[in-house]
Amino acid sequence: xxxxxxxxxxxxxxxxxxxxxxxxxxxxxxxxxxxxxxxxxxxxxxxxxxxxxxxxxxxxxxxxxxxxxxxxxxxxxxxxxxxxxxxxxxxxxxxxxxxxxxxxxxxxxxxxxxxxxxxxxxxxxxxxxxxxxxxxxxxxxxxxxxxxxxxxxx
Amino acid sequence: xxxxxxxxxxxxxxxxxxxxxxxxxxxxxxxxxxxxxxxxxxxxxxxxxxxxxxxxxxxxxxxxxxxxxxxxxxxxxxxxxxxxxxxxxxxxxxxxxxxxxxxxxxxxxxxxxxxxxxxxxxxxxxxxxxxxxxxxxxxxxxxxxxxxxxxxxxxxxxxxxxxxxxxxxxxxxxxxxxxxxxxxxxxxxxxxxxxxxxxxxxxxxxxxxxxxxxxxxxxxxxxxxxxxxxxxxxxxxxxxxxxxxxxxxxxxxxxxxxxxxxxxxxxxxxxxxxxxxxxxxxxxxxxxxxxxxxxxxxxxxxxxxxxxxxxxxxxxxxxxxxxxxxxxxxxxxxxxxxxxxxxxxxxxxxxxxxxxxxxxxxxxxxxxxxxxxxxxxxxxxxxxxxxxxxxxxxxxxxxxxxxxxxxxxxxxxxxxxxxxxxxxxxxxxxxxxxxxxxxxxxxxxxxxxxxxxxxxxxxxxxxxxxxxxxxxxxxxxxxxxxxxxxxxxxxxxxxxxxxxxxxxxxxxxxxxxxxxxxxxxxxxxxxxxxxxxxxxxxxxxxxxxxxxxxxxxxxxxxxxxxxxxxxxxxxxxxxxxxxxxxxxxxxxxxxxxxxxxxxxxxxxxxxxxxxxxxxxxxxxxxxxxxxxxxxxxxxxxxxxxxxxxxxxxxxxxxxxxxxxxxxxxxxxxxxxxxxxxxxxxxxxxxxxxxxxxxxxxxxxxxxxxxxxxxxxxxxxxxxxxxxxxxxxxxxxxxxxxxxxxxxxxxxxxxxxxxxxxxxxxxxxxxxxxx
Ligand code: FES
Ligand code: FES
Numbered sequence: 001x002x003x004x005x006x007x008x009x010x011x012x013x014x015x016x017x018x019x020x021x022x023x024x025x026x027x028x029x030x031x032x033x034x035x036x037x038x039x040x041x042x043x044x045x046x047x048x049x050x051x052x053x054x055x056x057x058x059x060x061x062x063x064x065x066x067x068x069x070x071x072x073x074x075x076x077x078x079x080x081x082x083x084x085x086x087x088x089x090x091x092x093x094x095x096x097x098x099x100x101x102x103x104x105x106x107x108x109x110x111x112x113x114x115x116x117x118x119x120x121x122x123x124x125x126x127x128x129x130x131x132x133x134x135x136x137x138x139x140x141x142x143x144x145x146x147x148x149x150x151x152x153x154x
Numbered sequence: 155x156x157x158x159x160x161x162x163x164x165x166x167x168x169x170x171x172x173x174x175x176x177x178x179x180x181x182x183x184x185x186x187x188x189x190x191x192x193x194x195x196x197x198x199x200x201x202x203x204x205x206x207x208x209x210x211x212x213x214x215x216x217x218x219x220x221x222x223x224x225x226x227x228x229x230x231x232x233x234x235x236x237x238x239x240x241x242x243x244x245x246x247x248x249x250x251x252x253x254x255x256x257x258x259x260x261x262x263x264x265x266x267x268x269x270x271x272x273x274x275x276x277x278x279x280x281x282x283x284x285x286x287x288x289x290x291x292x293x294x295x296x297x298x299x300x301x302x303x304x305x306x307x308x309x310x311x312x313x314x315x316x317x318x319x320x321x322x323x324x325x326x327x328x329x330x331x332x333x334x335x336x337x338x339x340x341x342x343x344x345x346x347x348x349x350x351x352x353x354x355x356x357x358x359x360x361x362x363x364x365x366x367x368x369x370x371x372x373x374x375x376x377x378x379x380x381x382x383x384x385x386x387x388x389x390x391x392x393x394x395x396x397x398x399x400x401x402x403x404x405x406x407x408x409x410x411x412x413x414x415x416x417x418x419x420x421x422x423x424x425x426x427x428x429x430x431x432x433x434x435x436x437x438x439x440x441x442x443x444x445x446x447x448x449x450x451x452x453x454x455x456x457x458x459x460x461x462x463x464x465x466x467x468x469x470x471x472x473x474x475x476x477x478x479x480x481x482x483x484x485x486x487x488x489x490x491x492x493x494x495x496x497x498x499x500x501x502x503x504x505x506x507x508x509x510x511x512x513x514x515x516x517x518x519x520x521x522x523x524x525x526x527x528x529x530x531x532x533x534x535x536x537x538x539x540x541x542x543x544x545x546x547x548x549x550x551x552x553x554x555x556x557x558x559x560x561x562x563x564x565x566x567x568x569x570x571x572x573x574x575x576x577x578x579x580x581x582x583x584x585x586x587x588x589x590x591x592x593x594x595x596x597x598x599x600x601x602x603x604x605x606x607x608x609x610x611x612x613x614x615x616x617x618x619x620x621x622x623x624x625x626x627x628x629x630x631x632x633x634x635x636x637x638x639x640x641x642x643x644x645x646x647x648x649x650x651x652x653x654x655x656x657x658x659x660x661x662x663x664x665x666x667x668x669x670x671x672x673x674x675x676x677x678x679x680x681x682x683x684x685x686x687x688x689x690x691x692x693x694x695x696x697x698x699x700x701x702x703x704x705x706x707x708x709x710x711x712x713x714x715x716x717x718x719x720x721x722x723x724x725x726x727x728x729x730x731x732x733x734x735x736x737x738x739x740x741x742x743x744x745x746x747x748x749x750x751x752x753x754x755x756x757x758x759x760x761x762x763x764x765x766x767x768x769x770x771x772x773x774x775x776x777x778x779x780x781x782x783x784x785x786x787x788x789x790x791x792x793x794x795x796x797x798x799x800x801x802x803x804x805x806x807x808x809x810x811x812x813x814x815x816x817x818x819x820x821x822x823x824x825x826x827x828x829x830x831x832x833x834x835x836x837x838x839x840x841x842x843x844x845x846x847x848x849x850x851x852x853x854x855x856x857x858x859x860x861x862x863x864x865x866x867x868x869x870x871x872x873x874x875x876x877x878x879x880x881x882x883x884x885x886x887x888x889x890x891x892x893x894x895x896x897x898x899x900x901x902x903x904x905x906x907x908x909x910x911x912x913x914x915x916x917x918x919x920x921x922x923x924x
Contacts, residue, residue: 033215074207092199092203095810097205100204135357136811
């Protein structure tokens, strides 16, 4: 079927089976390989993207459900001139990314949290990223990275 | 049923050029640089911008035109005779290649310590999920259908699942010092315990994966997620009968390893390469999570029986330890894991009479292998349980007992190694205890317990301590045999480039090496290049394991950089930074190669297990605080303070990240990570059923870095990666005891085990005279 949606602000039209996973459409049809697959069954959050502003696991979303939707992925996070966003910089400076495989999903979950007005409180941030597994960091510096941005003026 | 015909050789060897790898162009503007002249800031993670923008290329992100998809047909028996494959006649096989043991051009073994593990089963299946055949097809739909059209015919054989019931031994070691039997007999108090620890899955978030691309010269180039390119390369050469130049291994960005990508990638790579050879196309062999958990190596389960003899005043007089590890079906790295387990089993405590015996047994379960800590977390869990139980029995604080027992400079280990320098057990202990306010909190939890006597509170709070040592680098003569080589070259234009096979998997390799070299040469980090990890471009600097990278490879790189600087400065009479370009213009490019030279000390004798087991030890202490729900047995680990001595710290942010991440893996090991087996098969082989800690489960972790430099290397660094793994679990279990009064002897300390122990304690209390 033909699906029309927006990906990182760009209009996109794709001819795909309705049950094709959004994750595969992003990675293989659109070559947006920043979104990762860690489990394929909604457990790890490595495939997290924003669907109309909400965090979803792209491995669980069939393409037939994204008609007309606004999708954002890690590739859309940087500033338009290519500079890292404040959130990305914070991860870079505070050690929020190690092996980096959870990072795109983690950033998207954090982005949604910040856009929803989330603050620097530890518990609230943990809640917001509870669906995103990281095996490298112990989460400490991820939480710090997000809190620093939530705390920053403006 | 159709018999298999060998694949068409002409087609298989048809030259296929390395396809261009299309990688999305990164648009990255690095963060603002430091003001020139300002104090040198720590370099940011070198590959960080790519990881943060989604442009870093992990193996499954590679676009390889014309690539086929590969799959593995696996056994569903734990032990069986393999009778053959049945291919459904109704299926159209014309678009599928099938590879079995007979199609292996070289030797049907995976290059490792022993030649016992086949690439593909030829006759005997020895574990569930063992690879018996390979399939490749041009698209996933055909591949899925083909997998369904294959049947594995077997005849079951009796299987062994209990290592104690196995008569096949992979390895056995013994360490002895003093007279254990006499000392034990004379001791005032002997504490005995048997401790069981189970499998643990590395659970790197990026699954195993390799892409094999046939080469014009009849060889193969393999791209993939791996820790040790020079383990994969000999495996390819042996199984595919290739020359050195025909087997090229290139690491892609690697999404975590933790030991899980030390040995298993050799299997994935050989499988992908066999399929690529048969298909005449590049082949992608990317595991999904289920296949990854079901078939790849885990931490060795172990049963540790321990007797500790002490005098009334707390003096440690004897340790008698018996270790049995479950190696799984094939040898893999088991002897080395066992060896490290044996050498660490005494814990970081000086004891005049020690006997440690260890054996590793074969079972019909998937082979176990490397995982952060490599045998030490299993035996040090037992050692720390014993220390805590002795303290409890003597009524002394676990901190005080350890302060008395811990190795001091000049201490002698069970192998007779004299710990001359870099001995920081006491310091990490005090730093962790102080930061966590251990004694104050202990008093508080004790007071709470007294106040609650007779009542039944819903939750109980506790605090626990553990201490460990971890030998830095390879065990015994390992580094001498490895004879690692690094190169630092000066290239056209005067830019230095580091050539090493050490892999980045998140721990910071790509950042610290340029940092070390830049410091030696008076350059900034971005003026130093790092060659890609590609066996055609870098020498064998050894595997990226055993916390050896920063210390051993780092030491060699620093030495090479110093020699490079000396040569340039001697020739030009000017500082390196100002004259390197002129040097190359006048003299041409320069290569400095540095080869490992043994560190000072007593050589290790593999026959008697005496001498210097490690060039140095790192030291770690952890203090954990937990809340235990007394109705459900659930444990919430609230905080962990971890103090780790890593020698001279190269990059505090990255080092602390290692301590924090390792600590959480240890907390998972202590509380929730458990593989359940049935008839040799892992039952919980999905991420929905094998649980690791989420951000909500994770404690607040405070990492304290302690520096006791190692004099054997110019930069003083020791390892960091594995230390935190050794202390987390016993600290958590000690905290559970502080909260509840019960000892949990088996890991993980699940709610069921805690409840069972609480019920047992209640019954004992009821039965006891008032
Ligand atoms: S890949 Fe989607 S949640 Fe793991
Ligand atoms: S950084 Fe490796 S999984 Fe999070």
